[in-house]
Amino acid sequence: MTAKKIRTRLAPSPTGDPHVGTAYQALFGYVWAKKNNGSFILRIEDTDKERSTPESERAIVDSLKWLGLEWDEGPEIGGTYGPYRQSERLEIYHEYINRLVAEGHAYPCFCSRERLAEVRNERQKAGASSGYDRKCRDIPPEEATKRVEAGEEFTVRMKVPLEGTCVFEDLLRGEIEKDWASIDDQVIMKADGFPTYHLAVVVDDHLMKISHIIRGEEWINSVPKHVLLYEFFGWEPPVFCHLPLLRNKDKSKLSKRKNPVSIDWYRKTGILPEALLNYLGMMGWHLSDDREKFSLHEMIDNFRLEDISLGGPVFDLDKLLWLNGRYIREDFSTDDLLDRLVEWGLNREHFEKILDICKGRMSCLSDWGDMTNHFFNNNISLSKDELLIKNRDETEICEILQMILWELEKLDRFTKESIYLLFKEFSEKLDIKLKYLTQPLYIAISGKAVSTPLFDTMEILGSDISRMRIRSAMEELGNLSGKKLKKLEKKYNSLFADI
């Protein structure tokens, strides 16, 4: 028997900052491919027209390159099975969608979003395990065709069996069973003509000859839909391997609200890519001699997918920092380290940005050191007293910081202008003078009451570092109790409801 060529892929959707979870999946997929002299493919899953952006794609590509996880095929570099951006593969998907409809495995659905929301609501209340009532499933094909041709808006749904059980194999967990009755007639083509993830992923993985799907556990529940599509098309499904999810301290899925999750944050904080990769490698996997520091090469040489352990690992920044320190101490000459440092933050481009906002308040060159240390120092020290402003106690300041944090999370572009607008609006809504609002922020962001302009500083530091610092300040103030947090969330939602 000739072994099938091992081909793995990373399939991120370009809808935000590059996420460490993406890096985690990339690492395991990459290592598995390299271990087997296979190929690692990057495919951009930009089927969400609303949220996908080219900037995000670039950021993801950049951060993967920074990590040193290079792909063999992908957008820009191409490959035999391209294009590697799903938005450029629309005709391909249509061909397969049409085929499913023609063969009676899929059907147009004319239900409005409003109706679907209603139905979903009712069914959920009634305890039904699926959200759609399959209203359009039985429309006679001729009638459906007529309605489509008449220009009525529609989506396409796949016909999921009404009864029976889907059994599939996960490499790490063995057989998994799920009743078909618990699965919706999944939409495979949206009203805008774009495929949904489920259709696109199956078609592409097949066409791109992917041998192993290595991705996060959150996908397990949709595997039956995928398996069904493979069956409809008469294709052999690849091996499914669902990685455990990286977790916050409270064990929930790693999230922006509770942790820095952007690869960019780690980069800007001064984590070395080799240390981050190493650390990610020890989440759920280990070397047989239990050595904790290992290179990507060592990981490749010793890696076996089946050795991955399944408990969701908590992402522990302290341990990452310890590991990073070992790299700095053990692997760098002073000369090499200097190069790294320059590359990281001591370069002209970065200095220029900072100098630009310092110049006006410098009286001698050595002011530089004190004035800018918050750009190079991750552990800025803050005192509780300084965070407290005019007649407000810890709780009040905490509440303000928390609401600002929530607001900042919603910002898509982290520029000084957008941050300023956000604060301005915030101060109006809460009826607090802007300068009182920004006062504790100066301390939180720079550690100093007198410092470089707040919004410029935040822009240079970036969203993740800024938010992390605000969180640290809140910790210094004693944080909010669960109860108070809930109350605050209500108040916040009423004040800042978007719709």
Added chain:
RNA sequence: GACCCCAUCGUCUAGAGGUUAGGACACUGGCCUUUCACGCCGGCAACACGGGUUCGAUCCCCGUUGGGGUCGCCA
């Protein structure tokens, strides 16, 4: 709520029927040292619970509990 997944120190993990349950981070005691850090030596600390199977269960099976995930024209 329904369904799916998971379960060893606070955290990352080793263990694959018989171990004083091992290592690492964190915490901590000491040594080294002009301070700190590093390094070295030590300490604290875990098999969720209940039934089976077995001469014997952390390990196998079942249940309970706990945690997580999914229930979108988002991925």
